[in-house]
Amino acid sequence: MKPKQLAILFVAFVVVAGFVYFYEYKGGLEREAAAEWASKTFKISGPEEIVGLTLQTEQGEVSAVRDQGGWQIVTPFRVNAEDGQWNGIVNEITQSTIDRVITTELTDLSTFGLNTPRATVTLTMMDNTEKTFLIGAESKASKDGTKTFVKWADSSRVVTTDNALFTQLDKSLFELRDKTIFQIEEPRVSKIVLEDMERKVVLEKLANRWMITGPIHMVAVPNAVNSLISGLTGLKARDFVEENPQSLKPYGLEKPVGRAQFVYDDSTTSLEIRLGNKRSANEMYVHWLGDHPVAIIDTTQAKQFVRTAFDFQDKKLKPFDVKLADHLTISGDMALDIIKRDTLGWFSEAGDTLSTSKVESLLRSLSSIQADAVGEYYAENLALYDLHQPQRTITAYIGDTVLSSILVGTEFESESFAKWAESPHVYKVRNWRIRNLEKSVHDLK
Numbered sequence: 001m002k003p004k005q006l007a008i009l010f011v012a013f014v015v016v017a018g019f020v021y022f023y024e025y026k027g028g029l030e031r032e033a034a035a036e037w038a039s040k041t042f043k044i045s046g047p048e049e050i051v052g053l054t055l056q057t058e059q060g061e062v063s064a065v066r067d068q069g070g071w072q073i074v075t076p077f078r079v080n081a082e083d084g085q086w087n088g089i090v091n092e093i094t095q096s097t098i099d100r101v102i103t104t105e106l107t108d109l110s111t112f113g114l115n116t117p118r119a120t121v122t123l124t125m126m127d128n129t130e131k132t133f134l135i136g137a138e139s140k141a142s143k144d145g146t147k148t149f150v151k152w153a154d155s156s157r158v159v160t161t162d163n164a165l166f167t168q169l170d171k172s173l174f175e176l177r178d179k180t181i182f183q184i185e186e187p188r189v190s191k192i193v194l195e196d197m198e199r200k201v202v203l204e205k206l207a208n209r210w211m212i213t214g215p216i217h218m219v220a221v222p223n224a225v226n227s228l229i230s231g232l233t234g235l236k237a238r239d240f241v242e243e244n245p246q247s248l249k250p251y252g253l254e255k256p257v258g259r260a261q262f263v264y265d266d267s268t269t270s271l272e273i274r275l276g277n278k279r280s281a282n283e284m285y286v287h288w289l290g291d292h293p294v295a296i297i298d299t300t301q302a303k304q305f306v307r308t309a310f311d312f313q314d315k316k317l318k319p320f321d322v323k324l325a326d327h328l329t330i331s332g333d334m335a336l337d338i339i340k341r342d343t344l345g346w347f348s349e350a351g352d353t354l355s356t357s358k359v360e361s362l363l364r365s366l367s368s369i370q371a372d373a374v375g376e377y378y379a380e381n382l383a384l385y386d387l388h389q390p391q392r393t394i395t396a397y398i399g400d401t402v403l404s405s406i407l408v409g410t411e412f413e414s415e416s417f418a419k420w421a422e423s424p425h426v427y428k429v430r431n432w433r434i435r436n437l438e439k440s441v442h443d444l445k
Contacts, residue, residue: 039097039098040094040096040097040098041093041096041097041098041150041159041161041165042093042094042096042131042133042152044093044094044123045094046094047087047090047091047093047094048126049094049125049126050066050090050093050094050123050124050125050126051065051066051124051125051126052064052065052066052123052124053086053089053090053121053122053123053124054075054121054122055089055119055120055121055169055171055176056119056120056121057118057119057169057170058118058170059170059171059172059173060076060172060173061075061076062075062076062171062173062176063075064081064086064176065124066086070083071083071086071087073173073176073177076173077243079177079178080177080178080180081176081177081178082175082176082177082178082179083178085171085175085176086176088168089168089169089171092164092165092168092169093121093123093165093169096150096161096162096165097161097162098159098160098161099142099147099159099160099161099162100147100159100160101157101158101159102149102158102159102160103156103157103158104156104157105156106151106156106157106158107156109136112136112137112139112149112151112158113136113137113138113149114134114136114137114149114151114158117134117135117136118135118136118137118148118166118170119134119135119166119169119170120132120133120134120135120153121133121134121135121169131152132152132153132154133150133151133152133153134150134151134152134153135148135149135150135165135166136148136149136150136151136158137149138163139160142160145162145163146162146163147160147161147162147163148160148161148162148163148165148166150165174239174240177240179236179237180233180234180235180236180237181235181236181237181273181286181288181292181295181297182232182233182235182271182273182288183233184229184232184233184262184271185264186229186233188264188265188266188269189205189229189262189263189264189265190204190205190263190264190265190267191203191204191205191262191263192204192225192228192229192260192261192262192263193259193260193261193263194228194258194259194260194261194305194307195258195259195261196257196258196259196305196306197257197258199215199308200214200215201214201215201307201308201309201312202214203220203225203312205265210222210225210312212309212312212313214309215309215377216309216313216377216425218313218314219313219314220312220313221312221313221314224311224312224313225312228260228304228307228312231304232260232273232304235273235286235297235301235304236297236301237286237295237296237297238283238295238296238297238298239283239295239296240293240294240295240296241279241285241293241294241295241296242293242294243293244291244293245287245293245294248274248276248287248294251276251277251285251287251294252276252277252285253274253276253285253287253294256274256275256276257275257276257277257305258274258275258302258305258306259272259273259274259275259305260272260273260304260305271288271289271290272288272289273286273287273288273289274286274287274289275302275305276294278299279296281299282298282299283296283297283298283299284296284297284298284299284302286302308374309374309377310371310373310374315370315371315372316367316368316369316370316371317369317370317371317404317406317418317419317420317423317427317429318367318404318405318406318420318423319367319368319404320367320396320403320404321367321403322360322363322364322367324398324403325340325363325396325397325398325403326339326340326397326398326399327339327340327396327397327398327399328359328362328363328366328394328395328396328397329393329394329395329397330392330393330394330395330437330438330439331390331392331393332390332391332392332393332408333391333392334392334438334439334440336439336440336441337349338354338359338441338444340359346359346444348441348444350441352441352445353445354441354444354445355444355445358439358443358444358445359444362437362439362444363396365436365437366394366396366404366406366437367396367404369406369418369429369433369434369436369437370429370433371418371427371428371429372415372427372428372429372430372433373415373427373428374425374426374427374428375417375426375427375428376425376426377424377425377426378424378425379419379424379425379426382426385409385417385419385426386409386410386417387407387409387417387418387419387426390407390408390409391408391409391410391411391416392407392408392434393405393406393407393408393421394406394408394437395421402421404420405420405421405422406418406419406420406421407419407420407421408429408434411431411434412431414430414431415428415429415430415431416428416429416431416434417429418434
C-alpha cells in the first residue's frame, strides 16, 4: 500500500476514533450525568451545599447549622448535634430521586396531603439562600414499595419519591442531639476523686505518673485510669429529663450515691459528674454539674462510678526477675527446696536433676501471682487471716537475698488469704493460683 493511501487511512481512523471518544464515551458520560441530574428530586449537587436545616414534623421543630466542627442544634435550644443523624438527612435529600412526576399544575394541596404536610423542611444553602419543601401523604401506587408526595413550597409541581426520605428526617430532638453526657480534656487532668456511699479513691498525676494517693499510696496502672476516663466521657444518655434543673434534689443528686471529680492541671478548673437515684429498675439519674441537663443512664453504666483503689493497682503480689533466682523454697504440706548450681541447672536437696524449663515456669507463676480482691490494706492482726502462722510460705532467693516471699493462709472454698511478706496489705487469692505453685520434685523433673 502506498504512503498516500496509508496517510488517508490513518486520518480516517483518527476521525472515527475521535467520534467514538467524543460522542460515544465522553458524550455518553455527559448524557448519563444529565439524566442523573434530571432524576434528582431537589437538584442539589451534594450534601456540602446544605449548611442549615429546619425540620418540622409531628415530633416538633428542630433547627441545626453546620460549621467546620460539625452540626449544632440551635432550635429549640443550642446543644451539640448527633452528626451522623444530620449527615444522613442531607445525604438522603441530595440523593433522593424522582419516582414519578404527578402534576406540574397543582390546584389542591389536600389531594396529596400537602395542605397539612407530614414534614416541612427548610434548607439553608451555602450561598445563604433558603429553600423549603413539603412532604405530603404516602402514595401506595408503586410497584417497588411505598412512595411519598413531595413539592417545593413555591412550586406547583408534585412528584413522588421513596418514603425513605421522610423516614430519615422524621426524628425526635433526642435522636438528633448528641447524647454525650460528660466531656473532659483528658491531657489536662491531674487529679481524680471518686466517691460513693462506702469509699473514696484519690488518683493524682505526679511527675507525669498516675498514683493512687487515697486510701492507700501506690503506683496506679495507667490503663486502668485511662479506662475510667474513657468510660465516664463515653457515657451516653438514654434520655434527658430536664435541660436546666432548678433543683437537683428530686433526682437524688444533692446527696449523690456516686460522684467523680476531675481537677485540671491549672488547679482551678474542676469538673464533677454525679450519680443520683433510680428512675426505674434499670435507669439512674446522672448530672454533669453546671449548665448541663439531667440525664438518664442504664444501671450497668453506673458501674463506672463504683470503683475501689484495688481497681487501679497492679494486682501482682510481688513480681521479680525470674532469671535472677537461684533458690526456691516452699514450706508446708508440699515442702520443696531446690537450688540452681551455676551453669549446671536446677537440683533438689537430694541431688535430683530438675528440668530448667519446668522450674522457670514455676518461678514465672510465683512472679505473676496476683490478688483477686482486698482483704485489708493495713492489717495489724495477721491472725485474723491465718497469716501469723501461714499454711505455706513460698520464697525465691538470689544468694541470701529474698526476691519474693509470699505467705498463704488457710484454704477456703475458692480462695485463700495471702500477702507479700514485707507488705501490710492482705489480699484474697483464688485457690487455683496457689495450686499452680504446689509442685513436687517429681513434677519438676
